[in-house]
Amino acid sequence: MSLGRRGTRLLAALLLPAVSAVALATPALAAPDQGPPPSYAGFRLVKAIPGESGTPEITLPAGYELVPGAAHQVASRAEYYSFIRGPRREAVTVTVDWPGSWIGSVVATDTRLPVRRHPGAPYRISFDVPVTWPSANANQATLQVWSILSPSTASGLHWRIEHNDPDRMAGPWSGDGWPAAQAASVINYMVAGEAVLRDSGLVAEARRRGHFFSLMGFETNNVLHPDNPPHWHLAYYPGASRGAPRAHVPHFWVDARGRTFYNGMDVQGQGRSRYHAGDPARIHDLDGNLVVTLTIRADGGLDIDPPAGPRYSITAPDGDFSHQVDVARDGVPWRSVVSRDHVKIGVLVIQVKEHGTVRPHRTTVHRYDALTGVLTSTWPTPG
Structure with a gap:
C-alpha cells in the first residue's frame, strides 16, 4: 500500500524525534588506548684503550x-654512551659490534654490567641493561663519574668530587681544550672550603638546624648537563634536601690558573644574581638571617665570612690555584692544601698542612672505581 507523498512526510515527521533521541544517546567512541609511556636506559661503552672517537653498531630487541639526537648518542676518545627507550623491563639485551675497538667495560648508573663475548666475533659483545627510567635526563647518573666524600645531608655537609678525564670529554668541551688547571683548582678549593666550614662552626650550625652546605665541582663528559665554563659550588640548602626553598647555589667560575672571577648565584624562586671581585654575596636563611658572606678577592681567591667571624681567606701562594691553596684565618696563615686526582687509576690524594710546619696535618687517600667514582676505600679510615 502506498502512503503517497503526504503520508511519507507525516511518517518521517513522527520517526525523526525517535531517531534523534537514539543518536544523542549513542556514546562517543573512546580514544584508543595509547599504552604506558616508554621507559629509558643509558649505558657507557668503555674502550680498553682510548683512541679515535667512533660510532658502534647497536642492535636492540x-x-x-635508540633515543635520537646528539645529546643521547655521544662519542669520546675513551667511550661511547647511548640512551635507549621502550617498554619497561628489568633486563633488555643489547648487542654491540664495534670493529677495531675492544670494549673493556659497560657501565650503567654506578655499576659495571656483566659482558658476554661472542666466539668468532672479537669485537661483538652483549649485555643486559634495565630499562626503568622515566626519561633519559633522569638517568644522568650513568654519565656522572664522581665520589661522594660526605654523603649525608643530615651531617650538615654534602660533598662530592667530580673526576674529569681528558679522554672522556664531550660536548662543549671537545673543541675547547682540556681544562686541566681548572679541574685541579676546583678540588683544592673544595678541600679548603670543607676545612673552613668545619672550623668556623658553619657545618655544626647547619646540622643543628636540619640544613646543609654542599660542595660540588663540574663535569666534562655529560652532554645532558653541559657544565661549562669550569666552576665550583659552595651552596647552602635551608632544609633536609635539595628541594629546600630559597636554596642559595653560587657558581664560582675559574680561569686557566684557577682564579675565581665571577659568581652567578642562584636563589631558588628569585633567579640568578651576579657578583664579581669585591662584591659580597650574602647567603640568608628562610627568615632572612645572614648565614655566611662569600666575596671574590682581587687576587682570584675567596673570602668566607661567618656572621660572627673570623674571616677565612683562600689564596694561592704563586697565583695558580691548581698547584696549592693557602687559607688564612682572621688574617693569620692557617692551612695549606694540595690535592692530586689520578683519574686513570682511581686515586685521589689530599694533603692538608698547618702553616709553618713540614709534616702534614692530614693526608687522606681515597680509592675509587675509575669508571663510576664509587669509593672503594679511604685511608686513614674516617673516625
Whole structure:
C-alpha cells in the first residue's frame, strides 16, 4: 500500500524525534588506548684503550630504539654512551659490534654490567641493561663519574668530587681544550672550603638546624648537563634536601690558573644574581638571617665570612690555584692544601698542612672505581 507523498512526510515527521533521541544517546567512541609511556636506559661503552672517537653498531630487541639526537648518542676518545627507550623491563639485551675497538667495560648508573663475548666475533659483545627510567635526563647518573666524600645531608655537609678525564670529554668541551688547571683548582678549593666550614662552626650550625652546605665541582663528559665554563659550588640548602626553598647555589667560575672571577648565584624562586671581585654575596636563611658572606678577592681567591667571624681567606701562594691553596684565618696563615686526582687509576690524594710546619696535618687517600667514582676505600679510615 502506498502512503503517497503526504503520508511519507507525516511518517518521517513522527520517526525523526525517535531517531534523534537514539543518536544523542549513542556514546562517543573512546580514544584508543595509547599504552604506558616508554621507559629509558643509558649505558657507557668503555674502550680498553682510548683512541679515535667512533660510532658502534647497536642492535636492540623488537620494540626498543635508540633515543635520537646528539645529546643521547655521544662519542669520546675513551667511550661511547647511548640512551635507549621502550617498554619497561628489568633486563633488555643489547648487542654491540664495534670493529677495531675492544670494549673493556659497560657501565650503567654506578655499576659495571656483566659482558658476554661472542666466539668468532672479537669485537661483538652483549649485555643486559634495565630499562626503568622515566626519561633519559633522569638517568644522568650513568654519565656522572664522581665520589661522594660526605654523603649525608643530615651531617650538615654534602660533598662530592667530580673526576674529569681528558679522554672522556664531550660536548662543549671537545673543541675547547682540556681544562686541566681548572679541574685541579676546583678540588683544592673544595678541600679548603670543607676545612673552613668545619672550623668556623658553619657545618655544626647547619646540622643543628636540619640544613646543609654542599660542595660540588663540574663535569666534562655529560652532554645532558653541559657544565661549562669550569666552576665550583659552595651552596647552602635551608632544609633536609635539595628541594629546600630559597636554596642559595653560587657558581664560582675559574680561569686557566684557577682564579675565581665571577659568581652567578642562584636563589631558588628569585633567579640568578651576579657578583664579581669585591662584591659580597650574602647567603640568608628562610627568615632572612645572614648565614655566611662569600666575596671574590682581587687576587682570584675567596673570602668566607661567618656572621660572627673570623674571616677565612683562600689564596694561592704563586697565583695558580691548581698547584696549592693557602687559607688564612682572621688574617693569620692557617692551612695549606694540595690535592692530586689520578683519574686513570682511581686515586685521589689530599694533603692538608698547618702553616709553618713540614709534616702534614692530614693526608687522606681515597680509592675509587675509575669508571663510576664509587669509593672503594679511604685511608686513614674516617673516625
